Amino acid sequence: MVDLKGKLVLALGERDGVPAPTLQKCIESGGGQVIYAATQCFA
Amino acid sequence: MVRGARFVLAHVPGLVFCGSKPRREFAARDGDLRAMLRRRLRPFSAAVTYPPHQVMLGALAPEALRGIPRPWHLHPIVGAGPEGPAGTMIDEMTFYAWLARADTANLVHFTEEFALRLEGLGVTGRPTALTADRLARALADHGEPLYDRQETTVGVVVPGHEQDEALSAAVLLENLAAKVTGALALSRLLDDAQTPEINYLLGCGEEAVGDRYQRGGGNLAKAIGELAGVRTAGGADVKAFCAAPLHGLLMAGALVASGVHRRVVVVAGGSLAKLGMKFRGHLAADYPILEDVLAGVAIDVVADDGRSPVLRLDTATVHRIEDGVAPHQMAKALTLAPLQAAGLRMRDVDRYAVELHDPDITEPAGSGDVPAGNYQMIAALAAQSGEIARADMPAFVEAHGMPGFSPTQGHIASAIPYLPHAVAGLTGGALTRVQFIAKGSLFLGRMTTMGDGVSVLLERNPAR
Numbered sequence: 001m002v003d004l005k006g007k008l009v010l011a012l013g014e015r016d017g018v019p020a021p022t023l024q025k026c027i028e029s030g031g032g033q034v035i036y037a038a039t040q041c042f043a
Numbered sequence: 044m045v046r047g048a049r050f051v052l053a054h055v056p057g058l059v060f061c062g063s064k065p066r067r068e069f070a071a072r073d074g075d076l077r078a079m080l081r082r083r084l085r086p087f088s089a090a091v092t093y094p095p096h097q098v099m100l101g102a103l104a105p106e107a108l109r110g111i112p113r114p115w116h117l118h119p120i121v122g123a124g125p126e127g128p129a130g131t132m133i134d135e136m137t138f139y140a141w142l143a144r145a146d147t148a149n150l151v152h153f154t155e156e157f158a159l160r161l162e163g164l165g166v167t168g169r170p171t172a173l174t175a176d177r178l179a180r181a182l183a184d185h186g187e188p189l190y191d192r193q194e195t196t197v198g199v200v201v202p203g204h205e206q207d208e209a210l211s212a213a214v215l216l217e218n219l220a221a222k223v224t225g226a227l228a229l230s231r232l233l234d235d236a237q238t239p240e241i242n243y244l245l246g247c248g249e250e251a252v253g254d255r256y257q258r259g260g261g262n263l264a265k266a267i268g269e270l271a272g273v274r275t276a277g278g279a280d281v282k283a284f285c286a287a288p289l290h291g292l293l294m295a296g297a298l299v300a301s302g303v304h305r306r307v308v309v310v311a312g313g314s315l316a317k318l319g320m321k322f323r324g325h326l327a328a329d330y331p332i333l334e335d336v337l338a339g340v341a342i343d344v345v346a347d348d349g350r351s352p353v354l355r356l357d358t359a360t361v362h363r364i365e366d367g368v369a370p371h372q373m374a375k376a377l378t379l380a381p382l383q384a385a386g387l388r389m390r391d392v393d394r395y396a397v398e399l400h401d402p403d404i405t406e407p408a409g410s411g412d413v414p415a416g417n418y419q420m421i422a423a424l425a426a427q428s429g430e431i432a433r434a435d436m437p438a439f440v441e442a443h444g445m446p447g448f449s450p451t452q453g454h455i456a457s458a459i460p461y462l463p464h465a466v467a468g469l470t471g472g473a474l475t476r477v478q479f480i481a482k483g484s485l486f487l488g489r490m491t492t493m494g495d496g497v498s499v500l501l502e503r504n505p506a507r
Contacts, residue, residue, distance in 0.1 A: 015410060016064045016320050022409035038370070039410055041285065041453070041484040 101129025324408030
């Protein structure tokens with residue numbers, strides 16, 4: 001387990017896997033701060 | 044000048060089983076995933092009355108979607124039909140009939156009963172029919188099955204070569220699907236324009252046509268033209284991921300402006316691989332499978348006719364190798380910088396056409412609202428440059444943006460679905476200027492970490 005509290009996170013998602021907005025929700029619920037979120041490709 | 048653009052949507056629920064994501068998920072997981080997907084496939088009537096599709100066909104303005112509660116599949120447009128001023132929607136049977144007609148190498152075969160039904164549509168002669176035994180053998184010998192919405196096997200595509208992965212049955216089906224949808228869009232454009240003579244076709248689809256020594260060799264443009272009955276044109280393809288249609292539009296404009304050709308049509312077929320790409324999100328949300336259409340496009344680029352909107356080639360901008368790829372850097376390079384260079388403010392652009400993915404498709408899969416994110420970035424640029432107050436950003440988005448309405452067909456969703464609406468608004472409507480902005484994820488091909496982008500302004504013809 002990674003303790004996300006206070007961590008700055010780059011969230012890189014996949015369009016047909018786990019996209020960035022979903023990663024962001026998980027990270028923020030664990031106390032991390034997402035400073036960059038992008039999904040490859042754009043949708 | 045851009046005289047017009049037309050789209051074709053082919054509703055192909057049976058081909059969702061052949062999409063890249065469903066294919067991989069079925070192979071990786073046990074259980075009744077196939078049955079769950081099958082139960083959520085829409086009939087043609089539901090795909091026709093789906094509000095975003097009516098926007099693609101030009102029968103509904105994009106802004107009208109704001110007045111329809113989401114998810115939009117729960118609020119069909121009652122009485123809507125498959126023909127609109129900007130395009131046509133065809134059903135699966137019609138698509139399969141065209142697939143048979145497009146098959147110049149005799150690789151597509153159907154069951155005897157299905158072949159008879161296809162012949163009855165009048166699109167093609169009788170397609171090659173196989174007995175049940177021969178069909179089973181073809182399927183066992185690396186054939187790609189063709190299904191209908193009930194997942195009944197209605198035919199097969201056989202490989203083009205027994206050892207060539209570039210000519211495998213699955214790849215050939217992808218390429219034929221692109222050929223058919225591109226050709227149908229081109230046919231519709233020519234029917235409406237009533238002037239058949241084209242000098243050049245620029246293909247900009249996502250398919251990779253070729254053999255083992257020329258994977259992605261291309262020039263589907265000419266094959267599309269041939270199937271559409273065009274005789275006067277040559278052609279070639281432009282490859283640039285989702286940004287290819289706008290790159291193609293710039294090249295078409297340049298070819299016409301320079302006098303090399305009088306009329307160029309930018310054309311692309313749909314992406315079979317992307318069917319059902321987010322089906323797991325749709326199943327989880329209890330939605331129908333919304334990625335069940337292949338989309339083709341044709342864009343008519345001509346010399347000045349005193350009427351058609353002007354493609355402002357002086358404002359054409361491409362993302363350069365030295366430009367950064369962070370979202371704000373790309374937005375600045377593609378949106379703000381060319382406007383400033385042209386002496387324009389961001390408010391001088393009536394509408395920004397960005398990646399126009401239908402949010403009902405992307406949100407259940409957790410991908411968010413793609414156009415809304417883009418408009419937020421554009422509004423932030425307007426605020427950052429001091430043109431609007433920060434508090435006015437939502438109003439800027441409302442006035443200069445639009446809801447997404449395009450199928451998630453990559454290159455198709457990339458700004459161009461607004462073209463028919465822009466041409467209408469810039470000729471008979473209230474629009475003066477539209478900026479088209481497309482991006483491409485070059486990094487997905489593992490050859491670079493770069494992205495790509497293109498933008499250009501389309502303006503009312505000064506003669507009007």
